[in-house]
Amino acid sequence: MTEVRTVHSADLGADELKAVRMLLDAAFEDDFAETDWDHTLGGMHALVREDGELIGHGSVVQRRLLLGGRAVRTGYVEGVAVRPDRRGQGHGAAVMTALERVVRSAYDLGALSAAEGAAGFYRARGWQLWQGRTCVLAPTGIERTPEDDGSTYVLPVGAVPDLHGVLVCDWRDGDVW
Template sequence: MIDVRTAHTSELEPSVLAGARRLLEVVFDGELTEHDWEHALGGIHALASEDGELIGHASVVQRRLLHGGRALRTGYVEGVGVRPDRRRRGVGGALMRPLEGVVRGAYDLGALASSDAGLPFYAARGWRPWRGRLSALTPRGIEATPDEEGCVFVLPVSVPLDLYGRLTCDWRDADVW
């Protein structure tokens, strides 16, 4: 039986956070960077366990996205991963369900950047692909991020969105999306 626990980063013991990071290093085949892990911290984590063993992680953190002349409070999903031997058994959905509730209850919209493999999963959950131009608010000003186009998804909540318009993310080190 899969058990999903949600907690803020501040409520998780260092050993639990270390276990989540090790899990994501396996899930991302050793390509999880220090910045990737940092991006997943500071918000609400969903942790899936089976027989007391951690098998999945996801988190939602607050970011600001600019769209239609407004700065939108955004629940940004990070660090979604399921142990390879437990995939295709509903764990990803069990992780996303409570985080989508957080997004719907606390933010103007949800957003995430998906791998190619994850695109059908998020689309099936009602996340919508962003069809317009993407950019980032950098220390040098607004810069286009064309390499990310096609992999950013949004979950509309309380503001009208033009999915073919421009969407600009706030600045952070390494991958901005």
Template structure:
């Protein structure tokens, strides 16, 4: 069963269960800042036999590209419980996340790990080929370390993306991308 709900509709117990699954799925490499980044938007949660088996979140961010600001549906915390991998749950939560992005935002974006690249490429996400920046508290800052892991989704009628141009994300604590 797939559920889509805003953070505000997750009970404290449900938030704890999702966080626990993310900690397990990311093998301890999912910190408090990562958790904070996926709050405040919409959560796509796959449940099988009363167990949370997969998760993705879509949060709104502001991106600068081609001399204007764009509403970005940023995909966060895509994960599948280790016991449930290889059964299509990542594709299921991503399909719903993509529907949300396509119908509510000017573009989609995400930061892909090396192990996640194949999933996003197969689903039509495009690797960003230009330079990435963040609008930090002290002004624009180059984020060269994020160039290779940044992926975008073209939204019909949305942003006119120039994949070799610059893409600037809003600031946040922890990983900005």
């Protein structure tokens, strides 16, 4: 039996956190840095279990993105993964359905940086490619992040923003997007 549970980071026990980290390490082939892990925590998690075993995960954390001259409360999706031997069976969609519910009910915008090869999955769910420039509000001011152009997606909750404008994320260690 497959179960999808949403839970805040604060309510995950040590064993659950360890299982999530192990899943992410396996799914990203040990290319999931400590800063990536840090970005995954502090918000709502969607956990997919089958017969009690964790097979899927994703989280949504709050960030502030600058868009059209204003700071937009954004649900930023992190750490979406399905156990490699369980992919292609709808578990990623179950994770995203739970996370999109959180985004639509609590934020003005959803955003994520799509891993290589995952863009079609997000587009099919209604996420839209940000076609303008991406930047970060760094400690020294606004800096371009051209390496993130073409991999940043948004999920409008209300009005659709100008997808050709400039999108600026808040600063954080590691990958800023």
